Amino acid sequence: MKKVLIISHNPLTTYHNMGMTLLQLFHAYPREKICQIYIYPTIPDLDRCASFFRVTDKDVLNSYMSFFRVKGREIDPSQIDTARHEMYERPQDEKLYKNPKNKRASRMLLRDLMWKCTHWYNDTMKQWLDEQKPEAIFVAPGPGKFLYDIALKISKDRNLPIVTYICDEYYFVDRAAQPLMRLQQRQLQKKIAKLLGRSAHLITICDELKTDYETYFHIPTTVLMTGSTLPAADAPRTETAPQSITYLGNIGLGRSSSLVQIGRTLDELNDENGTSFRLKIYTAEKDESILSAFDEIRSVELCGFVFGEEFAKTLCGAQLLLHTESFRPEDIAAVRHSVSTKIANCLASGVCLIAYAPEQVASVQHLLRNRCAIVCTSSELLKKTLLTALTDENARRIAAENAIQTARKWHNAETNGQKFSEIMESIHEGSANQLRV
Numbered sequence: 001m002k003k004v005l006i007i008s009h010n011p012l013t014t015y016h017n018m019g020m021t022l023l024q025l026f027h028a029y030p031r032e033k034i035c036q037i038y039i040y041p042t043i044p045d046l047d048r049c050a051s052f053f054r055v056t057d058k059d060v061l062n063s064y065m066s067f068f069r070v071k072g073r074e075i076d077p078s079q080i081d082t083a084r085h086e087m088y089e090r091p092q093d094e095k096l097y098k099n100p101k102n103k104r105a106s107r108m109l110l111r112d113l114m115w116k117c118t119h120w121y122n123d124t125m126k127q128w129l130d131e132q133k134p135e136a137i138f139v140a141p142g143p144g145k146f147l148y149d150i151a152l153k154i155s156k157d158r159n160l161p162i163v164t165y166i167c168d169e170y171y172f173v174d175r176a177a178q179p180l181m182r183l184q185q186r187q188l189q190k191k192i193a194k195l196l197g198r199s200a201h202l203i204t205i206c207d208e209l210k211t212d213y214e215t216y217f218h219i220p221t222t223v224l225m226t227g228s229t230l231p232a233a234d235a236p237r238t239e240t241a242p243q244s245i246t247y248l249g250n251i252g253l254g255r256s257s258s259l260v261q262i263g264r265t266l267d268e269l270n271d272e273n274g275t276s277f278r279l280k281i282y283t284a285e286k287d288e289s290i291l292s293a294f295d296e297i298r299s300v301e302l303c304g305f306v307f308g309e310e311f312a313k314t315l316c317g318a319q320l321l322l323h324t325e326s327f328r329p330e331d332i333a334a335v336r337h338s339v340s341t342k343i344a345n346c347l348a349s350g351v352c353l354i355a356y357a358p359e360q361v362a363s364v365q366h367l368l369r370n371r372c373a374i375v376c377t378s379s380e381l382l383k384k385t386l387l388t389a390l391t392d393e394n395a396r397r398i399a400a401e402n403a404i405q406t407a408r409k410w411h412n413a414e415t416n417g418q419k420f421s422e423i424m425e426s427i428h429e430g431s432a433n434q435l436r437v
Helices: 017-025 057-063 092-097 105-116 123-132 145-158 179-197 207-217 255-273 288-294 308-316 329-335 342-349 362-370 379-391 393-410 413-426 429-433
Strands: 004-008 034-038 051-054 136-140 162-166 199-204 221-223 244-248 278-282 300-302 321-324 353-356 374-376
Touching: 004 017, 004 145, 017 136, 017 413, 051 123, 057 105, 105 145, 105 179, 136 145, 145 179, 162 179, 179 199, 179 207, 199 207, 199 413, 207 221, 207 362, 244 255, 244 308, 244 379, 255 278, 255 288, 255 300, 255 321, 255 353, 255 379, 288 300, 308 342, 321 342, 342 353, 342 362, 342 393, 353 362, 353 379, 353 393, 362 374, 362 393, 374 379, 374 393, 379 393
Parallel strands: 004 034, 004 136, 034 051, 136 162, 162 199, 199 221, 244 278, 244 321, 278 300, 321 353, 353 374
Antiparallel strands: none
């Protein structure tokens, strides 16, 4: 089995979506066959790699005041605490990294320039790579061009083949309206094309991404959906008369607006029918400007963030589960070809899933194709759909039965991990130089 270098924003963790996705993909890999370079200011909460190497934005920025010496470092194994599930190593970093202004084109361009003009590929990183001796690269990039540069530089310098993972859409997107955003968009598209030109294989999270990229870039492509961290239930967990709907996860990207609509609709149903339906929201969101939108909604209960065993207990103990996305055009564009990480666990749980999201989003298409959720794709049908989910036991049972089958077929961590291992083993060193574009 080849030793794989993972290059990504986040380390393998149990508390972050990408961290959990990576864990599932590398399910079949022994610890000593994985090493990772990541750039987020966090510490892994499990010792799943032979070694972690971290170089952050702050390391790069500080290099401009220390003769351009970027002080990336190997994570000391003693720092890895399986009981600590914090997104940020230092609490003060949260405000900086969650600033919405970071998504402005000007800041994204400056961030890429900051990385480009400094010496992150220095003796410290080279020595770490010499010690780890990776034989292939697995890169999970995003909107920052510098992560593509890291993968390309190491691949070229060490003649390592690349497997690229795409779970969000940044190439086949509508042309941005603002000049700076268009510039950022064009530069990123060029970088994506260059990375795929050096990639031996592409893995995508859904069929929609596979179709677009395989056709355009002529690169071998495989769909591997996120594996569930839970075993698929033996039978549906159905309540005779459910009174609550549970939502777990991120409420950003406009999802809070959809949750507000659901809460208000539940208030209406309660007023009309004398019921006491509840919407329980489990989220790590701390922004009061977002959370205050729920203040006047009587049916909404904000429950805070849960992870690990508590997450699994909450998920499997729910009466109904909810997946939602925003209906704003800009938010739809951001998630159009994404499949939410938590869907795998929702389907495996055996609890009936409700989905309220635009029809064109890949996650909704997945649910509709497999008839494994009670789906609403317009605000006009929301009240009717919620009423069906809350009162029609047969509809809940059918959706939950199909969900379990879908989880076994598409979200089995064991099966997907084995397929992933076969892909990584099938590539060879020479494939790093087989340019396709």
